[in-house]
Amino acid sequence: MSGSLEPLAGIVTTDLAAITRGRFVTEGRLSQIAATGVGWIQTNLSLTAFSTAATPNIWGSAGDLRLIPDFKARYRCHATGSQTPFDMIMGNLVEIDGSSWSGCTRSILRNAAAALENATGLSLKASFEQEFYLLGQDPGPGHSLSFAALRRADPFAPQLMAALQEAGLNPEVILAELGPTQFEVSIAPTDPVAAADRAIAVREITRELARNFGAKASFSPKPYLDQPGNGVHIHFSLVDKSGRGKTYDADGPAQLSAEAASFCAGILRHLPALVALTASSAPSYYRLKPHSWSSSHTWLARQDREATLRICPVLTMADRDPADQLNIEYRAADATANPYLALAALIHAGLEGMTKGYKLPLLTAVNPEALSPDQRRMHQLERLPGSLGESLDALRADETVTGWFPKPLIESFFAVKHSELARLEGLDNAAVSELYRDLY
Numbered sequence: 426m427s428g429s430l431e432p433l434a435g436i437v438t439t440d441l442a443a444i445t446r447g448r449f450v451t452e453g454r455l456s457q458i459a460a461t462g463v464g465w466i467q468t469n470l471s472l473t474a475f476s477t478a479a480t481p482n483i484w485g486s487a488g489d490l491r492l493i494p495d496f497k498a499r500y501r502c503h504a505t506g507s508q509t510p511f512d513m514i515m516g517n518l519v520e521i522d523g524s525s526w527s528g529c530t531r532s533i534l535r536n537a538a539a540a541l542e543n544a545t546g547l548s549l550k551a552s553f554e555q556e557f558y559l560l561g562q563d564p565g566p567g568h569s570l571s572f573a574a575l576r577r578a579d580p581f582a583p584q585l586m587a588a589l590q591e592a593g594l595n596p597e598v599i600l601a602e603l604g605p606t607q608f609e610v611s612i613a614p615t616d617p618v619a620a621a622d623r624a625i626a627v628r629e630i631t632r633e634l635a636r637n638f639g640a641k642a643s644f645s646p647k648p649y650l651d652q653p654g655n656g657v658h659i660h661f662s663l664v665d666k667s668g669r670g671k672t673y674d675a676d677g678p679a680q681l682s683a684e685a686a687s688f689c690a691g692i693l694r695h696l697p698a699l700v701a702l703t704a705s706s707a708p709s710y711y712r713l714k715p716h717s718w719s720s721s722h723t724w725l726a727r728q729d730r731e732a733t734l735r736i737c738p739v740l741t742m743a744d745r746d747p748a749d750q751l752n753i754e755y756r757a758a759d760a761t762a763n764p765y766l767a768l769a770a771l772i773h774a775g776l777e778g779m780t781k782g783y784k785l786p787l788l789t790a791v792n793p794e795a796l797s798p799d800q801r802r803m804h805q806l807e808r809l810p811g812s813l814g815e816s817l818d819a820l821r822a823d824e825t826v827t828g829w830f831p832k833p834l835i836e837s838f839f840a841v842k843h844s845e846l847a848r849l850e851g852l853d854n855a856a857v858s859e860l861y862r863d864l865y
C-alpha cells in the first residue's frame with residue numbers, strides 16, 4: 426500500500442512539556458514551504474503534558490507564528506517498519522516577519538551555544554544517553570544487563586540500531602539495563618543543537634519501532650516506583666576551534682582543565698534551580714534519590730554514578746589521547762525536560778562559571794550520604810530539591826537562572842509546570858508514576 430502513498434514529512438517543535446508536536450506536508454511540497462514554513466501558534470507553548478492549556482495562559486487565543494524546517498536536521502528512515510518512512514524535520518519558530526520568536530527553545534539553545542563560543546572561544550560537544558522501558562514485553566527471568574534480556578526482545582535492538590543509523594544518528598551502544606525490559610542507547614556527540622535534536626529523534630524512532638513490535642517504549646523517569654528509573658544522561662565536553670578537547674588537564678582538580686572546572690562550578694552553584702529545567706515532572710523526583718544511580722546532591726565526582734556531575738573515565742590503554750576522551754556526564758536529567766532548555770541552562774551556568782572564574786568546591790570521593798551534615802557543608806554539598814514543587818521554588822528564587830531566558834518563556838514554563846502539578850493533586854506516587862509511564 427505504501428507504494429501508492431506519498432510520504433509525509435513532519436516539521437516539529439518540542440514544547441515545555443517535552444512533547445514533540447508538529448505539522449505534516451507531503452514530501453513533494455517541502456520545497457514550497459522551505460522558506461516560510463508551516464503555521465504554528467503562540468498558545469501551543471502553554472500546552473501541558475496532558476495536552477490541556479496551562480493556567481494562566483499568557484498567550485491567549487490570538488497570534489500566528491511560522492515553524493521553519495531546518496533541513497540540516499532531518500531524520501528519515503524506513504527501518505522502523507511503518508508503512509511510510511519516519512520523517513522528522515526540526516523546526517525553528519519565528520514571527521510572521523521572519524524574526525526569531527522568544528518562545529523558540531531551539532533558538533534559545535543556539536544562542537546559548539553561540540554565547541559560550543563568543544565569550545570563551547570554546548564550544549560544547551554533547552550527547553544525550555537515554556534509557557527506556559519496553560512495556561508489554563515479557564520480562565523473562567529478569568537478569569539485569571544480561572545477554573539474554575537483550576536477545577529476548579530480538580530483533581528489537583538490531584532494528585533500533587539500524588533505524589538510528591539510517592536516520593544519521595550515529596548510534597554507539599545498546600544494552601539491556603538494570604530494570605526488567607529496560608534498555609539504554611547512546612549516540613555519538615555533536616554540537617549542542619544537533620545533540621538535542623538527536624535526543625528527540627532517538628525517542629520518537631524508538632517509540633515508533635516499539636509500537637510496530639506491539640510494545641510501548643516509556644522514557645518516563647520512574648515508570649515503576651520499585652524499579653530503576655530512566656535517566657537522560659547529558660554528556661558534554663569543551664573543544665577549541667580546531668576541535669581539540671579542552672576538558673582535560675592531568676594536574677587539574679579531578680583531571681579537569683581550568684575551563685572545565687569553572688564550567689562545572691557554575692553548574693554546581695545553580696544546580697537546585699537548574700534541576701527544574703532538566704528534571705521537569707513530578708515523577709522526576711521519585712528518581713533523583715540517593716542509592717539509585719541517578720543523582721541526589723550538588724556533587725561532582727570522578728567515575729561515581731551517584732554524582733550529579735560524573736567525570737567519565739579516561740582510558741589509559743591503546744594509545745588513546747586523554748584530551749580527546751574526557752567528558753562530563755550530567756545525570757539529573759530525564760525525558761520530561763525539554764532537551765533544548767536543559768542544555769541551554771547547563772551552558773549558561775557553565776559560561777557564568779567560566780567568565781566569573783568560579784572554583785570547584787573541595788571535592789570528595791565519598792558519597793554525600795556517608796558524610797556528616799558539617800562535612801557536607803564543608804564540601805558545599807546540598808541535597809537536590811525533593812519534588813518538582815521544590816525545584817520550581819528554587820528556580821523562582823534564582824533570578825540569575827530565570828534571567829538567562831526570555832520572560833514570557835520562563836513564565837510559560839512556570840504556568841505549565843504548576844498546572845501539571847495541580848492536575849496531579851490527590852494522586853499518590855504510584856498513580857502518578859503509572860500516569861507518566863503512559864505519557865512519556
Ligand code: GLU
Nearest residue numbers: 653654655656718719730
Ligand atoms: N537508571 C539510572 C538512572 O536513573 C542510571 C543507570 C546507569 O548508570 O546507567 O539514571
Ligand code: MG
Nearest residue numbers: 556602609656
Ligand atoms: Mg544506563
